Amino acid sequence: MHRRQSEELDERSTRLLHAYHDGELSSLARWRFERRLAAAPELRRELRLLRRMREAARNLDAQQPAPDLWDSIAFSLPAEEARRGDEATSVGMPGQWKRGPAGGMSAWLKPAGALVALALATLWVVDRVPGAGGPVRGGGVVRWLDTGGRDVMVLEDDARSGTTLIWLLDAEVGPGASVGRSDEVV
């Protein structure tokens, strides 16, 4: 069994915290969580730790350890710390998809602004565009990728197919073999 991350935080709080840190919460959920954050010092401490790790990862970006080195480190770390390490490492890397918590606006202005915008949008939609569809959330399967500088083809099918193909185009190949296009052979 894997070790629980913290005795102070329950599993749900931890999931929410990571989702908040990764910018994956919707406006309303973020607002709710920020209210909770304001009242929970252990959550704030955990968040500070995550942010420090992100900063450290950014600073170390230029000297990213080779996969083998990272793997040996990851093996020696307790599972949850390894997970945090991976998440922190992902931040700021090429092709990185996740975004951090938005800055600039104060915590209470963001939900208020979201509510006003939502109210205006609701009235506008009801008045002007009956039957308009809702927003579609983006985000592909591949969030981060490191091929060691080699070209890669990533084919992400729509949800119906449910398949993602990650194919190195200039990987070392066997005798008489080439890859990458439909007119090529294995």
Added chain:
Amino acid sequence: MRLCSRAQQRRNPTRVWAHRGRAGLGLLGVALVLLAPPGPARAVDAVSIEVLVSVLSAHPGTIDPRGHRIDAKLRDQLRYESLRVLEQADLQVGIGELASLELPNGSWLRVRPSDVSRDGVLLHVDVEGLVRTDLRVRNGHLVVYGPVPHGDGKLVISLEPRW
């Protein structure tokens, strides 16, 4: 409660706007309920990851029935004559734990599932010497990696997480 006719309402614009305001607030409430995100995904302690290691070859042969889903994906991208499944493994991996599988060419596949959200499981995958990736994968989504040189063919590694 005082009733007023439509004609009276027309004569009283304040009342009309108050009525519209109430309707707008009602709609706003409905919208908030509809747009509110669902709670966090159900607690998931472990993910089952089916790993299939197959070899594609230019030599004539058959398509292994276990590799039909991969074949359906790859046949438009590559020309090959046979697909043979060399290894099939069902890894039960706890969230945050690392699972490793030695590939037929001696390199290692390492998979670590992180948190599970309504968008899927966050998987950190390292195909040694080929690629390292972070993926957010929905239940049952198939991810195919390749090619890993293997003899006169190529290995393809597919992962299908379920929880």
